Amino acid sequence: MTTSSENSPSRKAAGATPVVTYRDVIKRFGNVTVLTGVSMEVRKGEVVCLIGPSGSGKSTLLRCTNGLERIDGGEILLDGQLLPSDGKGLRLMRRRMGMVFQNFELFPHKTALDNVAVGPITVLGISRSDAEKRAMALLAKVGLSEKAENYPSQLSGGQQQRVAIARALAMEPEIMLFDEPTSALDPETVGEVLAVMKRLAEEGMTMLVVTHEMTFARRVSDWVVVMDKGAIIEQGPPKQIYDAPQVNRTKEFLSHLGWSG
């Protein structure tokens, strides 16, 4: 198996400190092993895209990162610190990682503003007025200042996902985890969400993105990880993965998506 070395000099963030490190991560659901020993890094300021066929374990790996799924073997480190297994320790780690879900998962009984402010208020103990100020600034950042008082049901899918991004950013995370953020969207609203993500990337946010948006992965990511059947089959800079994939399975997967290089 030809897998680019983790320390390939072609990696833009070569030498940068890893924010998240995965070492031999194993995850089972019952008798099914969905992650068969995954090792990789996400480095500071990097956008890493996780791609691969459905069922390859991408989302599971992402969900293991902030402990929504417990791993059965190996280890995951945030800034060199092992992900704790106790509830309190895990919560302290989670506030340093923002997560965006495929189905947005905004709180339907709260306005857009409250959705963004609730984390800082309840988890960080920030005063309501400060949290709302922060929330307004973030809503402006995702282009939704006028929707602050709207409830999620009054927003389009793309708008909801942008609020969800603002909600995650409100915790001022060190890394943002995106779990297929555009898969549940109407085609016409995919672009607005990707634009917000692209801007985040340009600002230097460290991002780990599970996606089927190949154009986004090609243009915005610094590093692409290809997974299949619970393992990493290839990783490298996007140019290499998309223009000259080393592994046949990668070629098959990309051609199946209609990617012509």
Added chain:
Amino acid sequence: MKFDWLVAWRNLDVFVDGVKLTIFLAVATMTIAVPGGIVLAVMRMSGIRALAAIATAFIELFRNIPLILVIYMAYYVLPVMSGLSASPLVTGLIALSLNVSAYNGETFRAGIASIRKGQSEAAYALGMSPWQTFRIVVLPQAVKRVLPVLASTWISLFKDTSLVSVISVGELSYAATRVRAQTFRVLEVLTAMAAIYWVLGYPQAKLVDWINHRWGRAE
């Protein structure tokens, strides 16, 4: 046969006191049984086996024996077993609360279970504790979702308060029984009693219909 329809009017003060007590019993019972139901639901869903077993036993016991039996047992058995004696009013309130808490427990359990897992995950991902997740994210949505069911329970409760008349709690039914015994005007008093329950209950039923219409729709 001559009817004396004014018998109810002449005993108005007795009826009014009865109505007041009926309303008090219904309100007080629900005030206890809503948190009670939430506690039972949380216990049953806690994953802690002992707590779940206690809650399940409680719910299945009090849902499946007739309320009137609970009232009798609270009145005759509870003081003997516990050594404490309570007034009929408090005893009636306890019995009603046991029954309605059991129903509410199942109502809240269904409501909480209907909130999809992604909502809790979103809260956890922000760093919320299980308690914060429950209180801030899950419970408000669950309550909103079961509001129509709680409203129906309320309507049943309002009428079921009449059962505590068997232990001499002076609510509307008991008051009516007393007037009947004093005047021997059975038909008139029963009619008056029915009219009062209906006048009190009908707007509530309409309100429930409105709540169902307003909140009962799927998300």
